[in-house]
Every structure is written in C-alpha cells, then in structure tokens.
C-alpha cells in the first residue's frame with residue numbers, strides 16, 4: 001500500500017516513524033508528501049531524506065506519484081482545499097474531521113466518492129465507541145448523544161488557570177467553529193450518530209489534568225451508554241491525544257485485514 005501524506009507535523013512524523021522507519025505495517029510505505037506552501041521548500045528536503053519519501057509541491061504531481069491512498073494529518077483548511085480533488089482519483093483518510101461539519105461539504109464529498117468509486121475514511125481519532133453509536137442509531141432510534149471534553153489548561157487557553165473553567169457548551173457544529181483544533185472528535189461522533197446540530201458538546205479546561213478526557217454519553221431505544229477515555233497528549237502537540245495517531249495506524253492496517261472487528 002503506497003500512501004501519500006498531507007501534513008508532516010506531530011501525527012505525520014509519528015506515521016513516518018512507525019511506517020517508514022519501524023516497518024510497523026508490513027507492505028505499507030509513505031512514498032509521497034504534499035506541501036504546496038512556500039515555507040515547505042526549506043523544511044521538506046531534510047525530512048524527505050530522513051524518511052525516504054518524495055516531496056511534492058503540486059497536487060497533480062502528488063496524485064500521479066503512484067500512491068494508492070492519501071492520508072490527511074494537517075488541518076481543516078487543507079481538507080477544504082484538497083479533499084474533493086483527491087476523492088475524484090484516490091481513497092482519502094481525513095483526520096481533521098471538523099472540515100466535514102458543514103452538511104453540504106460532507107454530502108458533496110460523499111457524492112464525489114460515490115461517482116468516482118473512491119472511499120472516504122474517518123478514523124475514530126481521539127475517541128472510541130463509534131461502532132456502538134452507529135449500531136444504536138441504525139434504525140433511527142438514537143435519541144441523544146453528548147460529548148464532554150476536558151483538557152489541561154495549556155491545550156485550550158493561553159495563560160495559567162487556577163481552577164476548572166467551562167469554555168463552551170452547545171452543539172457540535174458551534175464547538176468546531178470555536179475550537180477547530182480540539183473538537184474534531186465532536187464532528188466524528190456527530191457523523192456516526194445524530195448529526196452536528198443535535199450532538200451536544202461541553203469543553204472544559206482543567207488545570208489539574210494531565211490527560212485529555214473525553215466522555216461520550218448516548219441514549220436511545222437500545223438503552224444507554226457512557227464511556228470515558230483518558231488520553232495521553234501527544235508529546236509534540238498537547239492539543240492532540242496520542243490515541244489519534246494510533247487510530248490512523250489501526251485504520252490503515254484494517255484495510256488489508258480479512259476479518260472486520262466492530
């Protein structure tokens with residue numbers, strides 16, 4: 001499986017380490033990296049040599065570089081810029097899922113994928129239990145879904161906090177507009193469940209925490225569920241839970257597996 005990567009930051013470098021250096025996913029390789037921004041011309045050659053990928057500063061050349069799949073680990077803006085053009089030709093894994101909060105954008109990407117015979121993968125990222133949320137909602141009987149995200153102060157606010165502070169309470173669509181680097185999970189949860197307007201989100205900065213704590217609650221005709229993750233932040237980006245990068249690896253691995261669990 002030849003992968004093209006967009007976004008060689010915290011998660012992108014982790015993927016390059018695990019896939020290209022450690023050979024963690026046999027028969028997978030990140031062969032191409034896209035960055036059209038001027039500043040990339042300085043930083044990419046060293047990384048390209050270190051991890052053995054070809055660097056592209058134009059989308060068309062990137063897409064015709066022999067890749068089977070594109071992995072996005074950059075930001076919401078890059079998804080808006082590239083996703084539709086990529087899905088016309090290649091499967092795409094998006095981790096900046098907040099880009100799909102707008103129903104029109106999401107539907108347009110789905111219809112592009114359908115027309116083109118490509119697939120859009122949205123890993124669970126920093127949360128889990130999406131299999132249960134999808135199952136509970138399959139007959140339309142999922143009534144309520146909510147997410148409470150607590151993070152250490154430094155992931156959410158500038159300056160020191162002395163006590164816990166509720167920064168936001170509202171819908172998932174409002175949450176991602178206010179916290180584009182902290183509420184991607186709210187959109188993934190919404191897409192798996194009852195949508196971005198009905199999914200309720202609370203975001204709390206807590207100076208006593210060392211983990212990113214996400215609690216998902218749901219109820220419907222199936223019963224009730226509640227689960228909490230206490231995620232270690234990534235060493236290179238305190239906003240991003242380390243589990244997110246692991247969920248990309250896991251999704252990539254499952255593309256070649258014969259057994260589908262969940």
Ligand SMILES: NC(=O)C1=CN([C@@H]2O[C@H](COP(=O)(O)OP(=O)(O)OC[C@H]3O[C@@H](n4cnc5c(N)ncnc54)[C@H](O)[C@@H]3O)[C@@H](O)[C@H]2O)C=CC1
Nearest residue numbers: 007008009010011073074075078096125126181184237240
């Ligand atoms: N779905 C989920 O559960 C989660 C999603 N995320 C999201 O995942 C994304 C990546 O997270 P991190 O790796 O921690 O962020 P990061 O900020 O460490 O890395 C992003 C990289 O993308 C690069 N980049 C930005 N614009 C680009 C462009 N147009 N073309 C190519 N490269 C570009 C940046 O220079 C940076 O190196 C972020 O959008 C973050 O909000 C983070 C946590 C959970």
Ligand SMILES: O=C([O-])CC(=O)C(=O)O
Nearest residue numbers: 126181182183184185241
């Ligand atoms: O990594 C996390 O804990 C969640 C996060 O930042 C996001 O969903 O954007």
